[in-house]
Every structure is written in structure tokens, then in C-alpha cells.
Amino acid sequence: MALFGTDGVRGLANRDLTAELALNLAVGAAHILGEAGAFAGHRPRAIVGQDSRASGEFLEAAVVAGLASAGVDVYRVGVIPTPAVSYLVAESGADLGVMISASHNPMPDNGIKFFARGGDKLDDQLEAAIEARMQEYWQRPVGHNVGRVINDESAQERYIFHLLSSLTTSLKGIKVVVDCANGASSEVAPETYTRAGAQVTAIYHQPNGWNINENCGSTHLENLIAKVKEVGADIGIAHDGDADRCLAIDHEGNVIDGDFIMAILANHWQVPTVVGTVMSNLGFIKAMEEKNIAVIAAAVGDRYVLEKMLADDYQLGGEQSGHVIIRKFSNTGDGVLTALQLMQVMATTSESLKDLASIMKRFPQVLINVKDIDKTKLSTSQAISKAIDRKSNELGDRGRILVRSSGTESLVRVMVEAESHSEASDIATEIAEIVRSELRPTTE
Secondary structure, three states: OOOOEOOEEEEEEOOOEOHHHHHHHHHHHHHHHHHOOOOOOOOOEEEEEEOOOOHHHHHHHHHHHHHHHOOOEEEEEEEOOHHHHHHHHHHHOOOEEEEEOOOOOOOOEEEEEEEEOOOOEOOHHHHHHHHHHOOOOOOOOOHHHOOOEEEOOOHHHHHHHHHHOOOOOOOOOOEEEEEOOOOOOOOHHHHHHHHOOOEEEEEOOOOOOOOOOOOOHHHOOHHHHHHHHHHOOOEEEEOOOOOOOOEEEEOOOOEEOHHHHHHHHHHHHOOOEEEEEOOOOHHHHHHHHHOOOEEEEEOOOHHHHHHHHHHHOOOEEEOOOOOEEEOOOOOOOOHHHHHHHHHHHHHHHOOOHHHHHOOOOOOOEEEEEEEOOOHHHHHHOHHHHHHHHHHHHHHHHHOEEEEEEOOOOOEEEEEEEOOOHHHHHHHHHHHHHHHHHHOOOOOO
């Protein structure tokens, strides 16, 4: 089974994702990226960051040891958002970056993401090559050729400066509540929004190693919604554990997801094309059509969105989950950057977030995660294909159906959109039952 999923390597820390595996992955990455020419002519350098999970401490030590043992000089940047690592790799001219995080996953999980020179996530071929190289013999450097380990104390400040440089307007007058998920944005987000001029109330910004994503952040919006209403804020911002996502809440408590955010930005900037995913809401697609903005669909995962953007020089793309890529300033999803740009639209137009979000109407969407199945059999099931075709024909242009294997978990996702929630729920439930029946694991 392949180690790499949609977004790096993830698993239960110290059981699936061990220190030994982290070290071997780091060595493999150093060798493959070196062969790709990234290390030509100088001592290789790497940026290594992490989110606030306790397990990140020993995994970071293993990654640093692996890289240094392979002759890479390592710059440790501590607890910092994933997009900061991407930015710092590009800004410093480093040869690769490593982020230790499981994003929105619960605390016991962890993950490792790699960035190539320039701050880009690795493509599938490079990930496969790293995995293949992990078990091969290699000549270990000695003496002056081993890597050094440097604590980069200025990394966070340089990243904040980069974020603030993306603004052309003060956010003075905007009252924002930010939920930092007790994660990697706990220092960066409140500080950045405050310096930008906003009046900031921060919640879940005191990580202790164990409380990341615990009933907070982008997957648990209830407390943020309550706080926005309590303090009379103009906007609420929810980040996930590594802060590459941004979801928003308007002053009435309505959820403004990634599709709404992209619609607002695309319309304000009058971009000709925006890149979404196969999971983008049908309401987003129709709203963009009305504004004569083309929508290109990529596979789920912000690196696949970026691939589409790079292929034809598109400037804006993202996912419903809140990964938004603004290529003028970043080549990966950046939750803090996205929030700044969204608040800047509010500041320059003097419109409320609710009014801005009225550009699109969300089609009711039902998502069922079918667990305890053999997802590898999905592509060969005739019964599932026929059920999808039959229900898709019934819906016509009033909705759509998407059934796909998760890239990060052992499950199949059944997503249905329709004009009414009840219709979407009925269809999703029917197809999910067929998936569960058809993909039942083979027992001995």
C-alpha cells in the first residue's frame, strides 16, 4: 500500500507514523530531491516546521536527524502554519521543506508533508520515488559533509511581514473573532489580523500539545458562531490545525465556506477563470457562470488545484473545505492570507460578509462517509456505477452525484447535491447502502 495520500503521509502517531518511518522518509526525500537537481552546486538546505501536536516533537526530531544525516542543513522554524513553510522555502531559496502536521485530523494522528524548491508540494511521481528510495543502500556522509541544525528565530516574523504585504487597505473598523484550533495559527493569526488594523478576539489559541482541533477549528464551528454573535463581530474566521484552511462566519452566524469565499474574491477581482474541484458546490458553479467566470474542476486536494492553475496560469483556485490558493501571494492553500483578502474586500466595499456572500446560493449537499469497506473495489463495481447513472439521469441539471475514495482515510465518500435537502439525502442514503453492500470487505 502506498504511504502517500492526497496530502502527504498521515496516520496514528507512534503506531502508523513512527519516528523510524519519519527518519527514513526524510532520508528518501533528501536523496530524491537531490537527484532532481535541487541541490546542485551548494550544500542542501531544508526548512522544517510543525503544528502543535505533542507527537510533532519526536517526529520533528526524527525528520531533522534524517535530513542532517543525509548531508542537509536544517533550519527549524518551530510551530508555524503549513503555508509558512512553503513561503519560507521559496523566500530563503531552500531546497526542500517539511511540515509535520495532520491538518484537521484529531490530535492522536500526525502527518508529514514535503515541499520542493520554490515551495511547491511534490507531485505523485516524486512521492513514489521517495517511497521507493527509502529502503535502498546509501553512502552516508561524514565529517564536514554531515548536515547542521539551525534554529531560525526570525521565520515567523518574516512570514507575518509577507502576509501583511499582500494588503493595500487597512482593516480598521472590522471586528473579527478568530478560532485558531489550538494549532499552528495560534500566534500568527491574531497577531497578523491585529497588525492589519482589525479588532481581534481570539479563541482556542492556547495549544498545550493535546488540544489541537478538539471541539474547535474549521471542523467544529459551533463555538465560533456563538462567539461572533456574543461580541457582535463582523466576521468569524476558523482555521484548521495547520492553518492552510479558512472558513468564515458572517455577523448572523451563517457559514461562509470555501466556495463562497472564492466566489466573493473571483467576483471582486473579476478574474476570467477560477479553479475548483469535483466537490465544488453546484451553486458556486452556477454563480460563476452568471458572472461570466469559467470554473475548471480539479481533483480534490489543493496540490491538484495548483497543478491546474499552473498549467494555464490561473490566479485563483481552491476547495469548499477552505483551502484557497491566491497565486499572486502563495502557491499553496493559506488560511491566514485568505482571511486577510476576504476582510480587505469587506473593507474596500463597505459591504457586510452576508451581503457579499449573496452572490451565490448553496445547493443542499449531503455527504455520507461509508466506512469499514474495501475502497479498492469501487472502480470495478457495476452495481454502484449503474445506481449513480440512474440517479444522475433523474436529477438532470437540478443536481449531481459524486462517489469517490478518500485520499486520506479508509472510506468512500458519497456526495449528492439537489434542489432540496430531502431529495439529496434520499439519494445519498440509497447509494451509500449500495456502496456498503458492494464493497463489503472479504473475510477469511
